[in-house]
Amino acid sequence: MKINNITFVEAINSALQISMEIDNKVICYGLGATDPKGIFGTTIGLEEKFGNERVFDTPTSENAMTGIGIGAAIAGYKTIMTHQRLDFFLLAMDQLVNGAAKMHYMFDGQLTVPITIRLIIGRGWGQGPTHSQNLQSWFAHIPGLKVVMPSTPSDAKGLLLSSIFDPDPVLFLEHRWLHNSIGEVRDGDYRIPLGKANLITKGNDLTIVSMSYMTVEALIAQKYLEKIGIAIDIIDLRSVKPIDFSCIINSLRVTGKILVLDTGVSTCSIASEIISQIAINHSNLLDRPPSRITMPDVPEPTSYGLTKDFYPRANQIVERVCEMLRIEGSKLIDEMPVISPHDVPGDWFKGPF
Amino acid sequence: MKEPKKKSKFLDNQKLKDLFYMMKKIRLVEERIALEYPKNEIRCPTHLSIGQEGVPAALSIVLNNADYAVSTHRGHAHYLSKGGNLNKMIAEIYGKKSGCSGGKGGSMHLIDKDVGFMGTSAIVGNSIPVGVGLGLALKLNKTKNVSCIFLGDGAIEEGSFYESLNFAVLKELPVIFICENNLYSVYSPLSVRQPKNRNIMDLANSIGAHTYYADGNDVINSYTCLDSIISKIKSEDICPWFIEFETYRWREHCGYQFDNDLGYRSVEEYEKWKKRDPITLFENNLKEYFADFDLSQLDQITDKVTSEIDVAFEKAKKDTYPEKTEAFKNIYSNEI
Numbered sequence: 001m002k003i004n005n006i007t008f009v010e011a012i013n014s015a016l017q018i019s020m021e022i023d024n025k026v027i028c029y030g031l032g033a034t035d036p037k038g039i040f041g042t043t044i045g046l047e048e049k050f051g052n053e054r055v056f057d058t059p060t061s062e063n064a065m066t067g068i069g070i071g072a073a074i075a076g077y078k079t080i081m082t083h084q085r086l087d088f089f090l091l092a093m094d095q096l097v098n099g100a101a102k103m104h105y106m107f108d109g110q111l112t113v114p115i116t117i118r119l120i121i122g123r124g125w126g127q128g129p130t131h132s133q134n135l136q137s138w139f140a141h142i143p144g145l146k147v148v149m150p151s152t153p154s155d156a157k158g159l160l161l162s163s164i165f166d167p168d169p170v171l172f173l174e175h176r177w178l179h180n181s182i183g184e185v186r187d188g189d190y191r192i193p194l195g196k197a198n199l200i201t202k203g204n205d206l207t208i209v210s211m212s213y214m215t216v217e218a219l220i221a222q223k224y225l226e227k228i229g230i231a232i233d234i235i236d237l238r239s240v241k242p243i244d245f246s247c248i249i250n251s252l253r254v255t256g257k258i259l260v261l262d263t264g265v266s267t268c269s270i271a272s273e274i275i276s277q278i279a280i281n282h283s284n285l286l287d288r289p290p291s292r293i294t295m296p297d298v299p300e301p302t303s304y305g306l307t308k309d310f311y312p313r314a315n316q317i318v319e320r321v322c323e324m325l326r327i328e329g330s331k332l333i334d335e336m337p338v339i340s341p342h343d344v345p346g347d348w349f350k351g352p353f
Numbered sequence: 354m355k356e357p358k359k360k361s362k363f364l365d366n367q368k369l370k371d372l373f374y375m376m377k378k379i380r381l382v383e384e385r386i387a388l389e390y391p392k393n394e395i396r397c398p399t400h401l402s403i404g405q406e407g408v409p410a411a412l413s414i415v416l417n418n419a420d421y422a423v424s425t426h427r428g429h430a431h432y433l434s435k436g437g438n439l440n441k442m443i444a445e446i447y448g449k450k451s452g453c454s455g456g457k458g459g460s461m462h463l464i465d466k467d468v469g470f471m472g473t474s475a476i477v478g479n480s481i482p483v484g485v486g487l488g489l490a491l492k493l494n495k496t497k498n499v500s501c502i503f504l505g506d507g508a509i510e511e512g513s514f515y516e517s518l519n520f521a522v523l524k525e526l527p528v529i530f531i532c533e534n535n536l537y538s539v540y541s542p543l544s545v546r547q548p549k550n551r552n553i554m555d556l557a558n559s560i561g562a563h564t565y566y567a568d569g570n571d572v573i574n575s576y577t578c579l580d581s582i583i584s585k586i587k588s589e590d591i592c593p594w595f596i597e598f599e600t601y602r603w604r605e606h607c608g609y610q611f612d613n614d615l616g617y618r619s620v621e622e623y624e625k626w627k628k629r630d631p632i633t634l635f636e637n638n639l640k641e642y643f644a645d646f647d648l649s650q651l652d653q654i655t656d657k658v659t660s661e662i663d664v665a666f667e668k669a670k671k672d673t674y675p676e677k678t679e680a681f682k683n684i685y686s687n688e689i
């Protein structure tokens with residue numbers, strides 16, 4: 001088994017290729033899927049390899065293209081559809097909520113809808129109120145949908161392959177700030193089960209539950225906290241619907257403290273759901289009130305000036321963990337580098353997307 | 354273009370019987386539902402197709418089980434015309450265990466996969482792209498079949514209609530849009546919904562569909578036009594098609610009653626359309642154009658239909674409701 005260091009984008013591309021190689025019923029489309037940029041590079045080369053019947057660009061018709069994907073899916077195809085922004089997909093809520101999510105149920109199991117909808121989410125670099133929304137909790141709210149949010153290249157590949165071959169509709173949310181991240185990724189076909197979280201660091205002091213890009217920030221925070229002897233369990237959710245509560249609870253039994261990070265705004269968030277379930281069913285395990293760090297409950301502004309201190313980052317996580325553990329942490333936070341500019345994941349990011 | 358009036362030479366005795374059978378079946382099923390509805394045992398919104406039997410009956414003899422169809426809130430007639438199982442439909446309307454959707458769907462969510470009837474939707478415009486997607490699958494499969502999309506005159510006002518037809522034209526999909534223009538969306542006449550001098554067929558034509566306009570209450574004409582269009586799709590790959598059929602619903606939009614007293618449409622209008630009852634028109638046509646046809650066959654068909662309906666209602670009423678635990682099943686294909 002070969003392992004390569006590749007980007008998140010390459011990992012997605014690899015999963016798409018593998019799925020289309022092993023199953024000729026997989027079709028893949030989206031606005032820009034076959035253009036020179038290939039949806040941030042994720043769909044590059046697919047049309048050449050698999051032909052324009054199975055891989056194609058589409059009209060700017062998000063709602064119908066979702067329904068068309070559903071129609072093909074109930075007729076035996078496995079549809080992969082991509083939107084360069086989650087926000088564009090909001091025009092397709094009828095097909096998603098009244099269609100894809102309901103068909104298996106309302107026809108009593110006679111139809112299955114194997115459709116994977118890739119949605120790119122993000123933050124920063126002037127994306128502003130309508131090009132950056134992290135609406136995972138909308139989708140998680142709908143019975144019948146599964147929602148996946150990978151945080152590493154390796155997970156992206158294994159989870160995408162599972163999503164494509166899952167019989168039910170899956171929303172697959174890719175954070176734009178992860179696209180250029182590099183990680184070790186296995187060659188060939190492998191699957192990471194949906195609905196199972198990943199314990200990525202082990203520690204007894206506190207449990208951080210995280211998803212997607214926030215896991216990157218959590219890992220930075222964890223390294224600093226380690227320096228002063230604080231050991232953190234970081235649970236990367238991988239799927240936010242269904243949520244792997246048994247993994248969270250096992251950790252909580254040891255730590256008694258939980259901090260949930262969410263890439264979305266706070267009200268009715270995935271973080272809210274996790275905390276409410278823990279509070280209702282497992283308050284005996286808690287020796288501190290649970291806590292969460294999310295985006296603020298406002299639309300994301302565009303201006304560089306307005307987004308200063310807007311995005312939760314590792315230093316905020318360190319600060320919160322110290323508070324929860326009743327440790328003086330200001331010295332540690334002072335040591336952490338100030339990230340500048342504040343609205344990009346790294347130097348490589350030059351916009352416009 | 355408006356169609357010329359002519360009768361098909363290709364309608365043999367069997368086809369004529371089949372047309373009558375399906376129209377009568379739809380009419381009598383709907384009338385029985387109307388009769389039973391006030392008893393409150395049927396407990397879901399129900400949209401009847403009385404007055405609109407012609408188009409579905411015509412389709413019933415031109416489609417086969419490998420062709421697909423999807424439909425709307427007003428879907429009983431379409432389900433039956435595609436060959437959907439009557440007992441399962443009535444049981445579904447009664448919310449019973451043996452219903453075609455296990456009681457989870459009701460009147461507005463009918464399905465019979467065995468005959469290619471892939472579901473109805475209670476959301477106006479919702480099943481249109483699904484039907485186009487079925488057409489995409491047929492094209493990818495390279496089989497000679499069609500996907501048939503039933504829709505109303507109201508549905509063409511939805512964005513999903515434009516988006517879907519655009520894509521069907523773009524990809525030349527084997528899809529046929531069957532638009533039953535009954536002049537109303539609930540109580541709203543076309544005049545408050547669509548510009549006066551634009552007709553629906555022309556709109557579809559301007560998007561690029563092959564189009565045709567026909568009198569949907571004339572089942573023989575509807576058959577003639579559908580038969581030739583379906584064969585154009587299947588043997589010449591000429592597609593997609595959009596056919597506008599004029600027709601009229603007799604009873605209230607949702608429910609079993611007549612509602613002319615509400616005043617949203619005139620009694621004269623209603624009476625005019627009632628005179629053009631698709632079943633009576635067909636019987637007159639038989640006498641006029643098919644002198645060889647033995648009219649006594651019609652009574653036999655009516656008897657057959659009546660007893661099928663008796664059985665279906667009897668079974669449905671006797672059947673049990675699904676266990677309440679069933680409500681928690683089939684949310685996902687692989688329970689997680």
Ligand SMILES: Cc1ncc(C[n+]2csc(CCOP(=O)(O)OP(=O)(O)O)c2C)c(N)n1
Pocket residue numbers: 426427475476477478504505506507508509535537538539606
């Ligand atoms: C998206 C949506 N909007 C409104 C409704 C309410 N509604 C149910 S049926 C109907 C009328 C649709 O008219 P048409 O498409 O002409 O079908 P008809 O009832 O005449 O058969 C409406 C507006 C709905 N079900 N879905």
Ligand SMILES: [Mg+2]
Pocket residue numbers: 505506507533534535536537538539
């Ligand atoms: Mg109408």
